[in-house]
Amino acid sequence: MMSDLTKFTLAEARDAVASKKVSSLELTRAHIDAIEKARGLNAYVVETPDKALDMAKASDARIASGQAGPLEGLPLGIKDLYATEGVHMQACSHILDGFKPPYESTVTSQLWRDGAVMLGKLNMDEFAMGSSNETSYYGPVASPWLPAGWDAEKGRAALKGDKKGLLVPGGSSGGSSSAVAAHLCLGATATDTGGSIRQPAAFTGTVGIKPTYGRCSRWGVAAFASSLDQAGPIARTVRDTAIMLRSMAGYDAKDSTSVNTPVPDYEKAVGASIKGKKIGIPKEYRIEGMPAEIEALWSQGIAWLRAAGAEIVDISLPHTKTALPAYYIVAPAEASSNLARYDGVRYGLRVPGKDIASMYENTRAEGFGREVRRRIMIGTYVLSAGYYDAYYVRAQKIRTLIKRDFELAYNDGIDAILTPATPSAAFGIGEKGSADPVEMYLNDVFTVTVNMAGLPGLAVPGGLSASGLPLGLQLIGRPFEEETLFSVAEVIEQAAGRLSLPQAWW
Amino acid sequence: MSVDQATVRRIAHLARIAVRDEEVPHLQEELNAILSFVEELSAVDVSGVEPMTSVIPMRLPLRKDEVGGHAGADVITRNAPGAEDHFFTVPKVVE
Numbered sequence: 001m002m003s004d005l006t007k008f009t010l011a012e013a014r015d016a017v018a019s020k021k022v023s024s025l026e027l028t029r030a031h032i033d034a035i036e037k038a039r040g041l042n043a044y045v046v047e048t049p050d051k052a053l054d055m056a057k058a059s060d061a062r063i064a065s066g067q068a069g070p071l072e073g074l075p076l077g078i079k080d081l082y083a084t085e086g087v088h089m090q091a092c093s094h095i096l097d098g099f100k101p102p103y104e105s106t107v108t109s110q111l112w113r114d115g116a117v118m119l120g121k122l123n124m125d126e127f128a129m130g131s132s133n134e135t136s137y138y139g140p141v142a143s144p145w146l147p148a149g150w151d152a153e154k155g156r157a158a159l160k161g162d163k164k165g166l167l168v169p170g171g172s173s174g175g176s177s178s179a180v181a182a183h184l185c186l187g188a189t190a191t192d193t194g195g196s197i198r199q200p201a202a203f204t205g206t207v208g209i210k211p212t213y214g215r216c217s218r219w220g221v222a223a224f225a226s227s228l229d230q231a232g233p234i235a236r237t238v239r240d241t242a243i244m245l246r247s248m249a250g251y252d253a254k255d256s257t258s259v260n261t262p263v264p265d266y267e268k269a270v271g272a273s274i275k276g277k278k279i280g281i282p283k284e285y286r287i288e289g290m291p292a293e294i295e296a297l298w299s300q301g302i303a304w305l306r307a308a309g310a311e312i313v314d315i316s317l318p319h320t321k322t323a324l325p326a327y328y329i330v331a332p333a334e335a336s337s338n339l340a341r342y343d344g345v346r347y348g349l350r351v352p353g354k355d356i357a358s359m360y361e362n363t364r365a366e367g368f369g370r371e372v373r374r375r376i377m378i379g380t381y382v383l384s385a386g387y388y389d390a391y392y393v394r395a396q397k398i399r400t401l402i403k404r405d406f407e408l409a410y411n412d413g414i415d416a417i418l419t420p421a422t423p424s425a426a427f428g429i430g431e432k433g434s435a436d437p438v439e440m441y442l443n444d445v446f447t448v449t450v451n452m453a454g455l456p457g458l459a460v461p462g463g464l465s466a467s468g469l470p471l472g473l474q475l476i477g478r479p480f481e482e483e484t485l486f487s488v489a490e491v492i493e494q495a496a497g498r499l500s501l502p503q504a505w506w
Numbered sequence: 507m508s509v510d511q512a513t514v515r516r517i518a519h520l521a522r523i524a525v526r527d528e529e530v531p532h533l534q535e536e537l538n539a540i541l542s543f544v545e546e547l548s549a550v551d552v553s554g555v556e557p558m559t560s561v562i563p564m565r566l567p568l569r570k571d572e573v574g575g576h577a578g579a580d581v582i583t584r585n586a587p588g589a590e591d592h593f594f595t596v597p598k599v600v601e
Contacts, residue, residue, distance in 0.1 A: 403558065
């Protein structure tokens with residue numbers, strides 16, 4: 001038996017628990033201890049150890065009576081964007097101060113249905129708006145990866161201070177990626193509106209998949225941009241994400257954009273041959289000023305897939321460049337509408353004013369952080385009279401063109417598309433975006449197209465940068481063909497070799 | 507396109523976000539940075555292109571027109587910053 005139970009992959013833990021080599025209680029206790037020792041990273045905003053132990057005992061009882069579910073007894077972390085009945089849910093915003101939902105999100109209820117154990121709620125950028133987890137009301141999250149040249153002592157000193165200089169875990173699902181990479185859970189739920197699963201996974205050497213729009217129910221997940229938001233998992237291996245996605249996905253009548261199509265056993269696709277698969281390499285992703293090590297990573301990925309028998313095809317997605325600016329119209333517009341509900345009346349924070357309008361204005365000024373206020377204002381502007389056609393309608397037309405680019409490639413027989421996941425390795429806390437918000441937005445240049453087109457996208461570690469930090473590759477698939485992504489990603493994972501994640505220095 | 511300070515105040519009011527005078531110049535700068543970033547979209551030829559309404563082609567499902575499961579007023583008002591007898595309370599609106 002492994003001495004440190006947190007070092008299991010989710011699949012290994014599942015097999016150990018199912019064969020009664022380890023109890024869920026032991027596995028859960030090991031994670032609770034690890035979380036307590038890692039508080040400096042700030043990955044969890046709320047720990048629910050009592051609930052976790054109760055759920056673990058119930059799992060052990062079900063295993064004993066032969067009624068185990070597919071995730072029986074496996075401890076997971078939950079992003080704070082998901083409603084968890086009776087447990088803190090604030091989207092890491094001050095405006096939802098004290099909110100405890102009286103209902104459970106569909107996705108988390110499916111995880112509990114399948115036997116999973118909840119360890120707590122994970123930090124994130126406020127309302128999922130950010131790429132570094134620095135916009136959280138609860139403060140930034142540190143990545144377990146240390147910057148080049150740092151030793152454990154320097155890292156611990158920074159954790160006690162303002163964390164400046166330590167690396168960001170990406171965002172918005174930064175608590176999820178940091179917790180998974182630091183072995184503070186076997187896997188975590190996350191969400192992705194413009195790259196919020198894939199970019200944090202790439203920054204921390206973990207695997208993340210944003211499934212096709214409509215694959216996972218959005219019910220009970222706080223809305224940011226409804227036409228782009230999707231739930232998905234972050235875990236340490238391709239297989240682990242495949243196992244989690246099977247439980248998270250599925251039709252839900254409570255989400256009108258949920259698609260009623262059967263959920264395959266994704267794990268079966270892990271290890272399947274990719275011989276003869278056509279992998280598209282889009283020339284537009286070779287952006288100006290791209291670091292040489294990202295180019296090299298991409299070429300390496302191409303070589304691995306070719307060696308596995310895939311056919312590499314050069315393709316063109318001509319509207320790629322328009323995706324990021326169009327996203328910064330569509331997403332804020334939808335956010336300004338979705339976030340109108342936070343008015344100090346039905347839940348959360350209320351800041352008094354001289355009349356009801358000033359109560360709304362004071363509550364929203366104090367309750368929302370800078371980035372969220374900025375996006376609501378941009379969204380309000382592009383939807384306002386006289387600008388709606390010039391900005392919003394134009395952006396939606398461009399979205400049609402972006403999607404058409406992908407459709408043409410897929411019509412030509414392309415099975416999946418390979419790109420880098422991010423334009424660089426992780427940067428430091430406090431390093432980006434303070435002067436110009438757009439500097440931070442550029443992080444999502446490779447991921448945002450996928451949300452605009454509603455496609456599935458997966459980030460898998462491909463290697464290390466010159467400074468020893470993880471770099472990720474992205475795979476983009478056809479709608480509802482997540483299985484292809486798992487098969488191709490497994491080839492990359494096997495070829496690259498599983499990254500050895502940082503030992504606990506925190 | 508860019509916004510002036512009066513427009514920044516107007517947007518903030520439409521969005522129901524209070525802004526202090528000293529915040530306005532900085533907000534103006536940030537909003538203009540974003541607007542100049544999205545400016546390149548005006549060069550894209552979108553003639554004859556339909557705006558996207560649904561990223562996955564689907565028919566919007568209809569449910570039966572009947573009262574569905576709900577938690578009840580007590581549960582719903584439990585999270586309210588101000589509530590009385592299953593009602594949300596707000597500052598006086600009508601004199």
